[in-house]
Amino acid sequence: MRMRRLGWDVLQDLRYAVRLLSKAPGFTMVAVLSLALGIGANIAVFSFVDGILLRPLDVPRPQDVVRITTATPAQRFSDLSYLEFETIRDGNTTLSGLAAEWQIEMGARADGKGGERGVSRVTLGSLVNRDYFTTLGMAPALGRNFLAEEDSPGARDIAAIVSHRAWQTRFDGDPQIIGRRITVNGLPVVVVGVAPAQFTGTDLYMRHEVYLPLAMAPRIRVGARLLENPAERGLIVRGRLKPHVTVAAAAADIQALARALEETHPETSRQRTATVLRDIDQRLQTKVQDSRLSMMLLGTVLLVLVIAAVNVANLLLGRAAARGKEIAIRMSVGASRLRLVRQLLTESLLLALLGGGVGLLLAQWAVWSLRSIPLPTDLPIVIDLRLDQRVFLYGLVLALITGIVFGVAPALHATRRDLTSPVKGGATGRRPFRGRYALVAAQAALSVVLLICAGLFVKSFHRAAVGNPGYRVDGVLLTSFSPSLVNMPTARIETFYQQIQDRVRALPGVASVTLAKHVNLGPDGYSRRIAVASCSAWLSPSASPMCSAI
Numbered sequence: 001m002r003m004r005r006l007g008w009d010v011l012q013d014l015r016y017a018v019r020l021l022s023k024a025p026g027f028t029m030v031a032v033l034s035l036a037l038g039i040g041a042n043i044a045v046f047s048f049v050d051g052i053l054l055r056p057l058d059v060p061r062p063q064d065v066v067r068i069t070t071a072t073p074a075q076r077f078s079d080l081s082y083l084e085f086e087t088i089r090d091g092n093t094t095l096s097g098l099a100a101e102w103q104i105e106m107g108a109r110a111d112g113k114g115g116e117r118g119v120s121r122v123t124l125g126s127l128v129n130r131d132y133f134t135t136l137g138m139a140p141a142l143g144r145n146f147l148a149e150e151d152s153p154g155a156r157d158i159a160a161i162v163s164h165r166a167w168q169t170r171f172d173g174d175p176q177i178i179g180r181r182i183t184v185n186g187l188p189v190v191v192v193g194v195a196p197a198q199f200t201g202t203d204l205y206m207r208h209e210v211y212l213p214l215a216m217a218p219r220i221r222v223g224a225r226l227l228e229n230p231a232e233r234g235l236i237v238r239g240r241l242k243p244h245v246t247v248a249a250a251a252a253d254i255q256a257l258a259r260a261l262e263e264t265h266p267e268t269s270r271q272r273t274a275t276v277l278r279d280i281d282q283r284l285q286t287k288v289q290d291s292r293l294s295m296m297l298l299g300t301v302l303l304v305l306v307i308a309a310v311n312v313a314n315l316l317l318g319r320a321a322a323r324g325k326e327i328a329i330r331m332s333v334g335a336s337r338l339r340l341v342r343q344l345l346t347e348s349l350l351l352a353l354l355g356g357g358v359g360l361l362l363a364q365w366a367v368w369s370l371r372s373i374p375l376p377t378d379l380p381i382v383i384d385l386r387l388d389q390r391v392f393l394y395g396l397v398l399a400l401i402t403g404i405v406f407g408v409a410p411a412l413h414a415t416r417r418d419l420t421s422p423v424k425g426g427a428t429g430r431r432p433f434r435g436r437y438a439l440v441a442a443q444a445a446l447s448v449v450l451l452i453c454a455g456l457f458v459k460s461f462h463r464a465a466v467g468n469p470g471y472r473v474d475g476v477l478l479t480s481f482s483p484s485l486v487n488m489p490t491a492r493i494e495t496f497y498q499q500i501q502d503r504v505r506a507l508p509g510v511a512s513v514t515l516a517k518h519v520n521l522g523p524d525g526y527s528r529r530i531a532v533a534s535c536s537a538w539l540s541p542s543a544s545p546m547c548s549a550i
Contacts, residue, residue, distance in 0.1 A: 013346040020347065027319060028351070031312045035355025035402065038305030040362030043387070043395045045301045047367055049294040050391060051384050052205055053287060057279055058198050060137035061240075066247055067282040068098075068237045068254060069275045077275065077286050080237045081268070083230040084261065085129075088237070088274075091257045094250040095239035097135030101126040101202070102217060102226060102234050106210055107485030109183040110170055122485060123166075125184070125210035126201075127217050133161070133195070135240050136202075142167075143178045143193030150192075151213040153227075158216050160184065161193040163201070166209035184210060185220050186487040202238065205383045222487050230268040238279065251276035300453065305398070307446050309406040316348060316410035327415060341411045348407025349400065356399030363387065363395070475511075478519060 021028045056062035069077045070084065080088075080100070089098050106125035130151035133140070141164055150159040160182065162171070171177050180191050189212070201208045217224045226232050241250055251274070258274035277285070284291055320327075327340060367385045375381055481500065483493045497515055505513045 010346070013343045014350065016343065017347040017350045021350065024319075027315060028354075031315055031351050032354045032358055034308040034311050035305075035352055035399075036358035036362060038301070038308035038359070039352075039356045039395060039399055039402065040359030040366070041301040041304050042298075042398055043359060043363035043391060044366040044370075045297045046394050047363065047385050047387055047391045048370070048383070049298060051386070053283060053290050053294055054280065055204060055384075055390075057136070057202060058200055062279065064241045065136070065279050066095075066239050066241060066250060066276050067279050068239055069277075069282065070233070070258065070272050071275050072272050077282075079233045080235045081230045081233045082227045082235060083265065083268075084233075084258075085235050085237055087257055087261050088239075088254055091260075092239075092250075092253050094242055094245045094253040096242045097131050097240050098129065099132045099135040099202075099238045099240075100214060100235045101128045101132060102214065103203070103206070103208065103236065104221060105482060105485060106184050106220070107186070107482070108210055110180075122482070123209045124206055125212065126208045127212050127214045127220065129214045132211070135238070136199070137240075138196055138199045140193035141196045142175075143191070145193060146213050151215045153215050153218070155213070155215065158184070158187060158189045158219065159192045159213060160189040161195055161211040162191055163195050163207065163209045163211075164197040164199070165207060167194045170209070184212065185485055187219060200384065202236070205381060207382050220487075221484055223484075223490055230265060239276075247276060247278060300450070303446060303450050305402065307450065309402050310442055310446070312348075312351065313406040313409060316344075316407065317413060320344070320410050320413060331415070337415045340415045344411035344415075345404065345407045348411070349403035352399045352403025352406075355402075356395055359399075360387070360392075360395055 057065060059065065068080065068088065070080060071077060085098065085100050088095075103124065103126050106123055108121060108123050108125070128146075130146040130148055133145045139145075140161065143161070146159055146161070149155060150157075162177070162182075167173060167177060171180075174180070177191050177194065182189050182191060189210075195211070212220060215227070217226050226234055239250070241247070254274045254276055258269070258272060262269040262272060275282075330340060331337070364387060367387060370383075370385055481497075483496055488496065501513045501515065504510060
């Protein structure tokens with residue numbers, strides 16, 4: 001009975017709030033738009049952060065998938081060698097399966113049905129173990145998964161599973177694709193399956209289009225020694241927990257295997273331990289720069305929302321002063337303070353929900369705009385921005401918290417007035433609400449902080465765009481070649497590069513040509529730390545103490 005009565009009271013409060021807000025369209029529009037800008041910015045930024053950092057894998061029961069890495073005192077996270085993968089695969093008791101992949105660039109060409117040669121394109125691919133899709137819980141949309149004999153060095157043909165996206169875009173959704181031959185790194189490959197549409201890979205923003213058996217690594221990449229060199233660590237390994245097995249239990253199990261491996265192979269496994277984390281936890285700990293950028297963006301848009309909420313709180317305080325007579329009359333006829341506070345909070349929550357709805361539309365527009373920005377690369381790199389259930393829930397919770405926070409102070413202040421002065425039309429007899437001055441000061445201070453941060457960001461971006469890198473960049477063209485993507489023999493690579501230099505140097509207008517493995521500020525993102533052991537040889541003796549202090 002009490003619950004029914006409470007539900008009826010809430011419905012009455014909602015109807016009354018709708019009627020009051022509809023009678024003040026100017027106030028309602030300003031409040032809703034202010035909140036919509038703040039909430040919409042938060043939803044859009046959260047969808048971006050979710051797309052690059054927080055979203056779980058698109059696989060069944062992603063909470064059961066863990067990432068397995070190794071660590072040394074000098075390196076916190078490292079991928080696994082093939083020996084370590086085999087040891088964990090054959091010796092663990094806590095995982096129902098392992099999914100290992102070696103992510104590389106590939107040169108792929110899809111020949112036409114009539115045998116005509118297609119255009120070669122650089123794409124991203126993975127060499128995976130035969131249990132890769134089974135461990136992740138993925139059944140192919142067409143065809144089948146890899147067979148055991150296809151994931152062995154003696155396999156006659158090279159089997160391939162293509163992504164659903166590649167099937168639709170590069171093969172026009174050909175229903176007869178199973179058995180069709182394509183060329184990968186200069187080698188003929190037979191398509192045996194198509195990955196399901198919901199599986200976009202294990203990387204949140206790198207879309208891999210071709211999956212080949214891991215045993216084909218020496219044939220796909222000339223000179224690859226991943227399968228035989230225990231010091232070469234390039235395998236990204238995930239495991240699926242058995243029912244009722246915790247992450248801690250799996251970590252203890254695999255750490256015991258790592259200790260045993262250290263005893264049998266001390267030359268490559270000395271002081272190397274194993275780390276087992278849920279996929280999202282491992283992502284947050286390894287992508288530190290992405291995490292910091294995400295927190296900075298979220299903090300900035302939360303500051304925008306706080307400013308908008310403070311603005312609406314000021315508007316509600318002014319509106320509460322104008323409604324002093326109404327509130328006094330309602331209290332004089334028996335309405336409790338709690339009842340009136342609930343009514344005023346209902347109005348603020350309604351404003352917040354309306355602002356959240358409009359903000360959702362603004363966020364959708366922002367997401368569409370970000371999706372339309374072309375990326376300067378031919379690789380299938382996609383930042384998957386979408387407003388899914390998790391983003392909707394984030395926006396709803398944010399709107400409810402905002403409505404309660406900015407509505408409490410005006411509601412409490414409005415119900416503290418005396419009953420006689422507002423009815424008689426006189427002054428309330430109370431001092432002005434000092435909190436309103438504090439809100440105005442906070443809004444101004446936060447606005448100044450936000451403007452300073454925005455100015456610093458724009459200034460830093462401008463310096464990065466037009467700054468002097470220390471060498472001339474005008475008239476310089478940069479291109480890259482990957483002979484390994486066509487399985488070019490190592491003996492021919494030096495000749496190939498020499499021929500490229502000679503031909504480019506002979507072009508009209510070319511002044512000079514050079515080759516480099518890594519280019520400063522180039523697109524490959526290569527970096528290396530350099531430690532100076534002693535600088536007395538190239539600094540004056542007087543500078544040596546400073547050098548040793550550094």
